[in-house]
Amino acid sequence: MRKRGPPLTLVSPDAVRRSDGARDWTVLMTRAQDGDRAAYRLLLNDVTPYVRSVAARCFSQSGDIEDAVQDVLLTLHAVRHTYDPDRPFGPWLLAIANRRIIDRLRGEARRRAREVALAAEHETFPEVETNLHEEHAHGRALGEAIERLPPDQAEAIRMLKLKEMSLKEAASRSGRSVSALKVATHRALKNLRHMLASRGEP
């Protein structure tokens, strides 16, 4: 059975040293539970490097390590009433640190399974202009295909699809009947589909 420290006094750093010169965390924690803030500050400052070394085994980024350290400190703070002064402080702290670190590792694994880090080639911009080169390529391929169509089909496609005229407008402009235009458009689309597919478009 561990002896408790003397009843609450304002802590002087030397009062809580063990025989080997290190501060006794069990005594500090017991005093912190009794409301001794100086002891609590000493304790938190003392355990932080230790918790950081535990976290550094599991995380590589320094930001992740620091997040884990703060998580452990906050949890320690929230559950500090569960500490039993008759039991050693080290295992209690280590158990909290391990639980929080495992929880964070799990969360990170879940996030990594769902999300993909963006590389430079994924980078794009929402503005249309920045993505024009693709549309240009598609448009050029389509234009070349239309050039290769028979003239009546090419004319029908240009008027009805590219200029978006109505059938009536196109008929009066070209002097051809509505049904002839319809047939020409239909054949043109069929030819275009064939040509573009054979170009190996994805």
Next chain:
Amino acid sequence: MTKTPDLIDRLVESAGPVRRLSPPLIRAAYWLALAVLILVLLALAHGLRPDIANCLKRPIFVIGMLAALATGILASMAAFKVSLPDGQRAWMLLPLPALAVWVSTIGYGCLTDWVSVGPNGMRVGEAMRCFATLLLTSGPLSLVMLFMLRYAAPLRPVAVSATGGLATAAFTAFALSLFHDLDASIMVILWNLGTAALLSALAALFGRRMLEWAALRLAPPAGISSNHTS
């Protein structure tokens, strides 16, 4: 992002004296006292099942009841032990033997009762009263368990809530077979195992969120917000 020294400053500022928790087995005893109180109140309000004298002559019934009771007691002890940061995980094994006996008596009774299932084995009225007993027992017990174990949210939420749920479920099943004559074997299985499985599963599934909710709403840590790192 908060710097760690700043965080320590804030933690120290908000650190008043805290009341230490009583030893886990004593806290389990408080919870068990509540369970007994609920059972006594229900017994006064509802009365025991009419054929209790006959039932107590059947060893299977008595063994099953005792095993359910033992499961409840051991599981609650385990839940309070496991909830502490340095509590050994092996405590979760404590209720398993009693649980095995309890489940096997349900199965055995089911086999022997199989032939006597009538075409109208259960009346609706009895089922409704069963449901009321179920809610009256499991509701308060779960809520109080949730409140008493709220600090386990960042530690072992799933293990704690599954064990606590098992304790609640065992007491609920004990109350059900004490107060209601459920003789149709299907109903026995449904009520006993179904309740136990449902409560334990609910506890395991939502235990983490419920414990986190209880930890935040019922006792927010003074002046410390939880989204410190973002």
